[in-house]
Each structure stands twice: as structure tokens, then as C-alpha cells.
Amino acid sequence: MIGIDEIEAAAGRVADQVVRTPVVESPGLSGLLGVAVTAKLELLQRTGSFKARGAVAKLRALSPDERAAGVVAVSGGNHGIALAVMAGALDVKATVVMPRSAPARAVRLAEEAGATVRVADDMAEAFSLTERLRDEGSTLVHPFDDEVVIAGQGTVGLEFADDAGELTDVLVSIGGGGLISGVAAALRHLRPGVRVWGVETEGAEAMTSALRAGGPVPVELSSIVSTLSAPAVSAITHEHVSTLVEGVEVVSDADAVRGVLELAEHAKVWAEPAAGCLLPAARRVVDWVGPQARLGLVVCGGNTTPADVQSWAQRFDLT
Template identity: 65%
Template sequence: MVPDLISLDHIAAAADRIAGHVLHTPTVPSPGLGAHLGVPVTCKLELLQRTGSFKPRGAVHKLLGLTDAERAAGVVGVSGGNHGVALADAASTLGVAATIVMPEAAPQRSVAAARAAGAEVRLTPDMAGAFALLDELVAAGRTLVHPFDDPVVIAGQGTVGLELAADAPDVTDVLVSIGGGGLIAGVAAAVRACRPDVRVWGVETEGADAMSRALAAGAPVPTTPSSIVTTLSAPRVSELTLAHVAELVEDVIVVPDGDAVRGSLTLAEEAKVWAEPAAGCLVPAAHQVLDRVGPDARLGLVLCGGNVTATDVAGWVQRFAATPFPARVPVG
């Protein structure tokens, strides 16, 4: 049975519930990216959200809906970085004990931030092990706050799309990064409900392509993430997120890690924002989208997070010999 999709009413209710707990982030035109790509570009700056990514939207929405017993049991979440930090922060603000399970490859900055917010952090050798430990802790009585396989969390993430549709009504194509698929599920549900003519495109990196594999197989399949982009490295998507992508998303584009790093450098130079490769991957994907839809497009990029250190970026630049992408069309 195909899961029910999130409705616009669910997302609007989530927006009301989390108002005052999260930011309505800026939606701004980027003249630099527009010149670079040769078409108008609008950026949704979720990297300016609390904790540096979109993740507090879903985490706060979930926590605010818990029963007293669920709160008292303490919450647990699994994360490659951003969901863990957001859940730790939201739980601290709302007075709920939190345990965060992360793979050892998670950014040390994220591990430290979750601990600084008061959460217990449990590290495992890899993401598959993190999900296995998560299941153990839930079975022991902790309250699960899943990073993507939860309609309440997806409705919270969908508020990104609700704001984007209201603040940038002229976009024709919206690009969204995919890890487990919670963000794109919510954004696509909101944007397509408000603007059925808008095309939504998903973007993954090689080695963090669980959604592409699920679409090809017609069902979620286990994967072994190998991408440097740990914040997109879900070992599988869910039936719920897959259903949203299959129904509402034009296509999912997969780009190499090196191109995601080049995209982050391009965003720094052209859009003047500090974005992690999970957002940087949208830049090479935008070139591919324009090859397919033509020069009349008006792009909306959801810049999902900015939690990356200068040391991380310097290491990746050296590893991939990365430089910013050249402009699509001559400038001037």
C-alpha cells in the first residue's frame, strides 16, 4: 500500500505550531548565481536557520506534539550531523532528555555541538550501525524522533517549501538535496500544492544515493554510504519519502563528491554564502536542469545547511583539486 502524502493543511498546521521556535529564513535573489547560470536564481537560506540547517523545523514540530509520557522517556535520534544537533538543541530548549546516535564519520563539530546542548552522544563505526543502535534504544523505551520517516517531521520540513512558495512565487524549478528524503518530501508537497506547475528536482551525491536506488528498484533498498557528504548519507530511504518523490519530484540527479565541493566554492564566490557540500551539490545539478528545461527557467535553490569547517573544506579542495565552476554563460 502506498503511504498517504503530506497535505498542505498538515504543513500549514506545522508552520503555526513551530512559529516562534524556528526562523522564517530569508528567501533572496542571488545576482551572482544568476550571472553564473544565466537565469534568475533565488536562494532559500536554510543555512541561517537555528543550528545551521533546516533540521530544527521537523525536530521542534515532533517534540511539541509528544505526550507527557513520551517526553518523560527521553528522545533518541540518529544522524549524520545536522538532525542530531537540531534535536539536541530543540530538546534542551523544551526540557527533554536526548540521546543522539552518530557514525564516527560524523563531523566533529556536530558531535561537539550536540554534546554542548546537553545531549548524550553515542558513536558507532558506521551509519548502518547507528540505525541498529537506534532501534535498540527505541526498543528499550526511548521516544523516537526519526530524521525522515515520520509524517510529523516531514510536515515540519515542509514549512521550508511553504515559505519558498510564498516568498518566490515566480520560480519554475526548485532544487532540493536528498539524504533520507524528509526535506524534499515536505518541500515538494508544499510547493506543488501551492504551485502545481513548478518542477521539483532532487539532488544526491555518489555514494549517498539511496533515493535514486530506491526509485530504480521501486522500493527502498539498503545501501552502504561512501560519500564525504555525511549529512546526506542515509543507508536507505523510507516508503513514505519514496512515495513523495515518486509522485511529486521531476527527477533525482546524482553528482560526484568533487562536484559538490566545487559547488560549495561556487556558492561562496557567487552567492556569498558558506554552504556545506550537501547544499553545494545543487550547483552542478542546476547546470544539468538547465540543459533539460532551457533558458527560460527561474531557479529556486534550497541551501539546506552550512555546518562545515574551514579545515573540512580545505581538505576536500586539496583531495579533489577543486575549483569553482566556470560561468555557464559569459558574464557582461
């Protein structure tokens, strides 16, 4: 299990390369949900998501030989962008493997940052290719099966605990589980009374399936939310979530996109569906906890385009 010492050490490693993103009370979301809402705006992070934190933490922890070998990562979008940009900033050669379903913008940004981008047919093939490249000598920067990366993501929770007022419940999106593992570890130490809830979308239910099975299992992926579409969680993220997280809610793609529109209208932030999915789950938490709830939302990223959102809104008849 990741402890507060590891997270604080990661905070020192990443401080000069990442933004201490705002923690703000949101009158708009409070009005929408009927309870006090505070948001941690990680969509304002470098590269547009929290992923820059874990990427820098790992890159800074590499040995000279590992740096010289270059790094490789698999990504549905945000991890690849973050690793490409931060590796460029720290003068490390990077290869990013993405599924064909990854947003074209993510591929372009990774290439513009100087990374070599390899495109696979699907996420399972992307993970397989990444393993082969690691076996050929590249240093793997896994998006969630890595204690150093999880500790880096945990700096989100460290800052949230320091900067937020009273909270009863914090909601965090789950792809492979690195972010929620780090955030939950930080909050367990600094805000032990706060409940942490995870959120997945239908067709990207790797953590829900793992909790049901008692450990990581492969899942079929069909969600539009590529940044949450891990083919399986890892043993370490399953352990953290099963131990530290109150529960994991699964919401539809349509509700995740509706959440994107609601965040734009009521919070005035431009988020991706991986963050939009928090709002339908937050409504369920409010129903269980009641009007005394004081919610914290980790708005994990904003890497989506107006064209994407318009297309999804039309697909789900949300216009």
C-alpha cells in the same frame, strides 16, 4: 501523503522556535548559471540547517509520557545537532547516535546542547543502536521516516512559495528524503506548475536506488557528504518523491565541493556540500529547460568548517 493542512499545522507548532529564513534573488548565482536564481537560505536557520523545523514539530507533538521517556535520534550531523538544541530549549532529554564519520563539530555541538551522544562505527550500526534504544523506552525522532517531521520540513516549501517570485524549477538535496518530501508536498499545493528536482551525491544514492527498485533498499555508503548518507530511504519518502518529484540527479563529491566554493564566491554564503551539490545539478536542469528557467535553490545547511572545505578542495584538486 502529507497534505498542506499538516504542513500549515506544523508551521503553527514551530513558529516561535525557528527562523523564517530569507528568500533572496541571487545576482551572483544568476550570472553563474545564466538564468534567474532565487535561494532559500536555510543555512541561516537555528542550528545551521533546516533540521530544526522537523525536530521542533516532533517535540511539540509528543505526549506527556513520550516527553518523560526522552527522545533518541540517529544522525550524520545536522539532525542530531538540531534535536539536541531544540530538545534542550523545550526541556526534553535527548540521546543522539552518530556514525564515526560524523563531523567532530557536530558531536561537540550536540554534547554542548546537553544531549547524550553515542558513536557507532558506521551509519548502519548507528540506525541499529537507535532502534535498540527505542525498544528500551526512548521516543524515536526519526530524521525522515515520520509524517510529523516531514510536515515540519515542509514549512520550508510553505515559506518559499509565499516569499519567492516566479519559479519554474526548485532543487532540493536528498539524504533520507524528508526535506524534499515536505517541500514537494507544499509546492504541489501552492505552486502546482513548479517542477521539483532532487539531488544526491555518488556513494549516497539511497533515493535513486529506491526509485530504480520500486521501493526502499539498503545502499553502500561512500560519499564524503555525511549529512546526505542515509543507508536507505523510507517508504513514505519514496512515495512522495516517486509521486511529486520530476527526477533525481546524482553528482560527484568533487562537484559538490566545487559547488561549496562557488556558493561562497558567487552567492556569498558559507554552505556545506549537501547544499553545494545543487549547483552541478542546476546546470543540468538549465540545459534541459533552457534560458527561460527560473530556478529556486533550497540551501539546506552550512554546518562545515574552513578546515573541512580546505581538505576536500585539496583532495579533489580544486585549489
